[in-house]
Amino acid sequence: MPAIRHASKRKPPPDGFSDIEEDLLIFSNKMKDAQNTPTDNIPKHQAQWPIFQIAHQRSRYVYELYYEKEAISKQLYEWLLKNGYADAMLIAKWKKQGYEKLCCLRCIQTKETNFNSTCICRVPRAQLKEDQEVQCVSCGCRGCASTD
């Protein structure tokens, strides 16, 4: 296991981190809150929904800053990925056609489902029944098909 270094002895983050530090702090506080809320009286499968959602939001934030707004440098982006501010695997999916809005990686994992298919949230609205409200089991997504 690598030695855990004190913050003052660590290498400073790349330039531009101070711009987004505040927002990342908000995200991490939200995440801590979500982790610490008791899950006594909610269904078991829903216990992790907020965690998935916040992780998604944060990854999306970093992704948009780098790929869409081009607001952060490559070094900073890589540093963020390395330090767990965003999910690199999820971002890798977003770059593929058809997966632009993917909610979480578990929803495209076909191997652990009953019918060896993706999650219901991946089904386009147009193919669902009229007014069918779906919310997926793994992360509470209400639909993340690219056509929606």
Next chain:
Amino acid sequence: MTYQPSPSALPPLPAGWTEHKAPTGHTYYYNAETKVSTYRRPGVAPFAPVAPVAPAAPAVVPAPASAPVAAPMNPAMSSFVQHQMVPQINLSDPAVANAFMAQYAQTQQPQQGQRGGFGAGGRGGMQSRPRPQPVDKPRSKVAIPGCEPWILVYTKYGRRFVYNPVKNASYWRIPEKLMPAILELDQARIRQKAEGKTTEQEQEQQAQQNEGTTDAEKASSTPATEGQQAEAQHDYDSSEYEEVEVTDDEGAEDGDQDAEGSSRKRQRTEEPTANDAHAEFTEADIAAQLAAMGAEYGDDAEMGEDWEEGDEGLPLSESDARELFKDLLNDFNINPYSPWDKLMEEGKIFDDARYTVLPTTKARKEVWEEWSRAKIQELKERRAKEEKKDPRIPYLAFLQAKATPKLYWPEFRRKYKKEEPMKDPKLSDKDREKYYREHINRLKLPQATLKADLKKLLASVPPSQLNNQTPASHLPPQVLCDIRYISLDPQVRDPFIEAYIQGLGPPPEAGEVAAEAEGEEEKKAREERRKREKVLQERERAVAEEKRRQEKRLQYERARLREKERELVRAMHVGKKGLVSQLAGGTQTQVEGGGDKAESS
């Protein structure tokens, strides 16, 4: 919202009454037979006899100085006194109302503990509720046609009052002389609402129609409203006198139902609409309320000072709307790096009128995206232009201000860990410690040494950077980030440096400076060039040697080849002749040999 005593403590409702929840969360009671609805729980006899109140003319009634006894002996008694007090004061006068509120609040406080769970018709419980202090603001105003100086002002929370800018007087209760005009206004608005979009022409027509027909309408409507008003007064008088939750729109419902006249300036201290008043929800009332709310939503877009009914729809062009929204984002100092969700969660910009210039949230998001992208780009460019500041300069300045020999480094660090220079990631903690220790050590040195050191430092700076035209506030960074610069106390140091600068020569001429700079650069370049050439020569020599060696080998090879060729040729040449000669020789030898053999055999 409102505190309700537990239902078990309440007396049962009389026959015919049913309990309901209003959309605002209040519980109200409705009698299906008499078609009366009320907030007050029926079945309890109302308290004190009601004294009539003059609505329009706010007469000054002497403030009840002695009436609510300052330190009541008997809580029941005091409450009785209060309930008796409430109706007898004319609260339409702001001064009186204020005095009353002060008194009332005073006597109210000590009681709260004592009368915890009494059930006087569900009224007592309201008193112990913590009073919210809603902040209401005037939002839009409408001139009242026919009563010229008077204007009708709508507040943020949908209530309204009349205001006379000439006399500088405002009343929550609408004076009777304005009543018909305001009724007219309301009716016009309801009609407008019903018709949907009305062009200005139509409105004008309406206005004319109103002129014509209002007499009849007035005749029919005024008695009803007067009746309501009387009722409202009655209820207000007998009911608990208390502030309203801001979400309660009852006050705005109709001018004749918010039952108070009070100064506009004192809105915060008194929010005296009759909360428990009899609310008669007739259809017309609801329609009027809806219309009022609708009108307010319309107002959001303009908010103009001289807003008038009729000029609602000045359509903004697409690009103007976008620019307006961008201005809004700029004005609120929105961080362009922040996500859109954060902007929506905070909701700071919702209250601004410019928020509504774009019709949909999608359009807003689009504009926000464009804006943030441009803004980030701009920030980047600005930052690139800014010179990079040495992180040591602020830290050393901080050291000079804060460092004392009394603190060891860990103590110092702990004490000031929240300070900006102590957190700067560009400077490592090790360096910080080094500078601190050095600085503390130097503080112990005699002044003369420090001065000499500073002089040495200043002398080391080239005259192009430090000369008699350098302002003392703009010393070169070379000086500023040296530990010797901060060792002296600024009170001693600054005059010293100034004197030193005075004694310096003028800055070298531009050309000279350039030459000097160039010379230095050139020297460097030349040196480098020489180095490069040297390397090149060496390489060339190596290459030449290699070439020579190769050539040698080539020649050698060629020579060998030629040799072989010659040998071959010789061999070829030797060929037949040789064979012949060989043969000849062979035969000779054979002969000889044969002869030999023969001889031998």
